[in-house]
Amino acid sequence: NAGVTQTPKFQVLKTGQSMTLQCAQDMNHEYMSWYRQDPGMGLRLIHYSVGAGITDQGEVPNGYNVSRSTTEDFPLRLLSAAPSQTSVYFCASSSRGADTQYFGPGTRLTVL
């Protein structure tokens, strides 16, 4: 199993550009989530999904969109990037319920 994969590993955007961060898992997990990590702030939840077709907002959802059309994939979209979105983004997945979340390797995004 590859576990949780994320692409790209690094990305530089200009303010106002859009892009999609990809996340995929091959563990048949129903629960998937996106976090951003900023220095001194730990990880903060952006959006999460409890199954295909079901998504909800986390702690810091503004500026981000998600959808979940399949169990395997959970892309994160930035419609109009801002410098405040410069961060490291992690995707995670788990089985339903109070189970361990498995994290991807992260995407380091810089918005100029």
Next chain:
Amino acid sequence: AQSVTQPDIHITVSEGASLELRCNYSYGATPYLFWYVQSPGQGLQLLLKYFSGDTLVQGIKGFEAEFKRSQSSFNLRKPSVHWSDAAEYFCAVGALTGGGNKLTFGTGTQLKVEL
């Protein structure tokens, strides 16, 4: 809403010394508690977790943590630190929401190991 406090931003210990990283949580029900470790430029790896039962939890790499409900704490310990333990450590509390487990993380403790 749940919250997690890791009061120590940086900790330095000598190799071979014991280690304790502090974690305090706030949550209205029985918490699901986790410790993750992150090496530089890497993702997060689970060290251990507490869901219920025995309050002393054993994890990987020789780490253990003790859940103390009266103190709202879940401190991480290791009897003898190795240089390879240098990393950032995150405590997290999970809340079941609509079938998923939403994690709230602390701000992390950066561990430096002196040789």
